[in-house]
Amino acid sequence: MISRIFIDIAVACGISTFLALVLVIAQRYLADYGICKVTINKKKEVSVQGGISLLGALSDQQIFLPSACGGRGSCGTCKCQLTSGGGPVLPTEKPFLSAKELGDGIRLSCQVKVKGDIEIQIEESIFNIRRYRTKVIDIVDYTYDIKGITFQLIDPQRIDFKAGQYVQLESQPYGKVKQKAVRAYSISSKPQDNGLIQLIIRLVPEGICTTWVHNHLKVGDEVFLTGPYGDFYIRDTEADMIFVAGGSGKAPIKSMLEYLQVVGTKRKMTYFFGARTCKDLYLTDEMKAFEKVFPDFKYEPVVSQPCPEEGWEGKLGYIMPYFPEAIRDPKNTEAYLCGSPGMLAAVQKALVELGVPQAKIYFDSFG
Amino acid sequence: MEISSFVLFWAAIFTSNILLTNFLGMCSYLSVSKEVESSFGLGMAVFFVLTATSALNWIVYHKILVPAGLVYLQFIVFIIVIAAFVQLLELIIERYAPALYYTLGIFLPLITVNCAIFGVSLFLVIRNYSFGQSVAFGAGSGIGWLLAILMLAGIRKRMKEKLVPLGLQGAGIALIITGIMALAFIGFSGIVNVQ
Incomplete structure (x- = not known):
């Protein structure tokens, strides 16, 4: 009886092991594409190990395309233009690409x-993106659910x-949580302090990161940061500016104001x-000081929604009704927004209704 | 009565279509039938895998499981064989036929969990088919499945311009169409009986 059981187990394991072995051998010989050449912007050539994703291959070469989901094909931020090679567009990419992007050869680099050999076009600013080894040197509690964390850059140092x-x-x-997560946060320190990065992070219930x-x-902990990314920055014009932020959206605006101060x-x-509520307000004195x-x-x-005991004497309600008094000439006004997607949508709608051109409303579209 | 492999092949396509008379492989059939192009890709992948796994599983069953008295393990072993074969096929196609890979490739992992594949392997054991009959039955079932999904995709393409009641849009109307198609196929069933 016992030997029967052992034979059964042995046969079942034998079959599985044999199949697994076949797969491992196949993987070893079939999935080896050797060294491939990636030509970037027609001038830079890098050799990468074939068989992996373009996003991974580029990051091995210290070229970091933005990617919020870590290469799972769910965020659509790792777009890049392929001018030759790469095969046809996969169904996993199509939902993220517009008809124009498909025509221009834009692909999701995590799916390619x-x-x-592949030729790609990426923006020059991407070469500026580095992966920084940093050390946490300061953590402050701004509110019950918002912390400001300061990182000192170790390698590279600037x-x-x-x-x-x-x-x-x-x-x-x-x-x-068994795996790493990668999430985007706006820098709240000023660019002139180029050896430091401060981030303002609000606790998202159930949020991994x-x-x-x-x-x-x-x-004292070591943390890896990759950046800088994004086209949310102050346009160099003479137009009036409106900043709108909520929650941890204060971060990029703080950076902008400190930059302008210098x-x-x-x-x-x-x-x-x-x-x-008043509990959600922070850095008020610092902002007032500007x-x-x-x-x-x-x-x-x-x-x-101020609680009665808080004794709030400032402006009440939503922010939108207060816009008209801040806008002199809507056509000559730029708006910089950072906050939750719901707030962004409501604020944009209100600004456009007041006559602010959509093209002059700037925001980061990550949640 | 012994049915010849040739008859069994045609019977598997028309009179006992794996999808329209046995209702196996329904989930991917409903979800991937929105476009003719991808339906064809998935259908071809099912055809390949069905043909090959029915041959493989026949060998595994009659040459390993029966002699070793392990027939009760057939469910697990069949699933493992199908999963491993699909993985292997994906690697081979990706390497040697990139064009085919881009048509079939992303559908291959889907097929591991397609119950039509597993169903055919079980049928050929239950009905005690010979090796030739098994391959013919597998290939026929694959073509039958391809035919069914292509027909549904063709009809759904036309349906896009038609007004479908709100509650029936999507899977609802697809199931009704499948039912009507199944009725038509059941009309063939008197010709030959393979059950």
Whole structure:
């Protein structure tokens, strides 16, 4: 009886092992595409190991395309233009590509496998993107669910970015979470402090990365940041500016204002910060202080549901009704928004109705 | 009565179509039948895998499981063989036939869990087919499945311009169409009986 059981198990295991072995051997010999050549912007050539994704191959070469989902084909941010090679567009890419992008040869680099020589076009600014080894040197609690974390850059030691751009933070496995996560956060420190990066991170309930940052990250820990990414930065014009932020959306605006403080500006600026209760307000004194720095700047915190005991005496309700008094000439006004997708949509709608051109409304479209 | 492989091949396509008379492989049939092009890709992949796995599983069953007295393990072993074969096929196609890979490739992993494949392997055991009959039955079932999904995709393409009641749009109307197609196929069933 016992021997019967052992024979049965042995045969079943034998079959599985044999099949597994066949697959491993096949993988070894069939999936080996040797060294392939990737030509970037027709001038730079890199040799990469074939058989892996273009996104992975490029990041092995220290070229970091933006990618919020870590190469799973679910965020659509790792787009790049292929001028030759790469095979046809896969059904996994189609939902992220418009008809024009399909025509231009835009692909999701995480879905394109390098199996031969490939020519690609990427923006020059992407060469500026690096993966930084950093150390946490400061963590401050701004509110009950928002922390400011300061990282000192170790390798490389300097970062060159525009105020308003973002970096991607890699969280490490913790507790039940077994894999790394990569999430985008706007830089809140000024570009002139190029040896430091400060991020403002709000705890998202059940969020993999924010939970790690809030509950597991300590001063002295090593963290990897990749960046800078994004085209959310101050346009160099003379137009009036409206900043709108909510929650941790204060980060890029803080960076912009600190940057402007150093370079100086005479532009008319109004900064609306929307919060639900007074407990959600933070850095109020620091922002108010900018009113003395700039000739024409106003910080307007607006609270929608103040509790009676908080004794809030400032502006009440949503931020949108307060826009008209801040706008002199809607055609000559730029708006810089950072907040939740719902808030972005409502604010954009209100601004367009007031006559602010859609092309002058700037925002980052990550949640 | 012994049915010849040739008859069995045609019977598997028309009179006992794996999808329209046995209702196997329904999930991918409903979800991938929106475009003719991808239906063809999936259908061809099912055809390849069905033909090959019915041969493989016949060998595994009659040469390994029966002699070793392990018939009760057939479910697990069949699934493992199908999964491993699909993986291997994917690697081979990707390497040597890139064009085919881009038509079939992404559908191959889907097929591992297609119940038509597993169903055919079980049928050939239950009905005690010979090796030749098994391959013919597998290939016929594959073509039958391809035929059924292509027909549905063709009809659904035309349906796009038609007004379908809100509650029936999508899978609802697809199931009704499948039912009507199945009725038509059941009309063939008197010609030859393979059950």
